[in-house]
Amino acid sequence: MSLYKFNPRSADRKRRAWRQAGFTLIEVMIVIAIIGILAAIAYPSYLTHVRKTNRVAAESCMSQIASYMERYYATYLRYDKAGNAAGATANTMPALDCMSGQQTGRNYDYAFSTGPTATAYTIQAAPKSASIQARDTMCGTLQLDQSGQRDAAGPGCW
DSSP, X not given: OOSOOOOHHHHHHHHHHHHTSSOOHHHHHHXXXXXXXXXXXXXXXXXXXXXXXXXXXXXXXXXXXXXXXXHXXXXXXXXXXXXXXXXXXXXXXXXXXXXXXXXXXSOOSEEEEEOOOSSOOEEEEEESSHHHHHHTTTTOSEEEETTOOEEOSSTTOO
């Protein structure tokens, strides 16, 4: 008589346990396809969000520059230079946190410029590189003047 008895039920249990131990190739491929579809939807949405965020940050910086220009005008009654004398100092762009990137820890994707005259100014925020311009074809260069008039290439930019 043998000490070892073959039990068919225990062999069945072992086979079932082996089948349930991992994933099949088809299951893995389905998961990869789902992740690919989600990434194809999410990544362009993320880029759109980053573009809009950078544009809003540029608009905020332009508003800070406009506020500086109005304070300058309230002090000197002109936007371009202090005093009427020939040797008067010209009004230059202020060193604001938003322009240097110290406030957010990074530089903006826009370059700021202003052209003040005695009675008017126009602030421009232009994309720094061609790749940024290519990503933001709707708006391009943003402008703000002394009357608060906002201008951009497309509607919905401000």
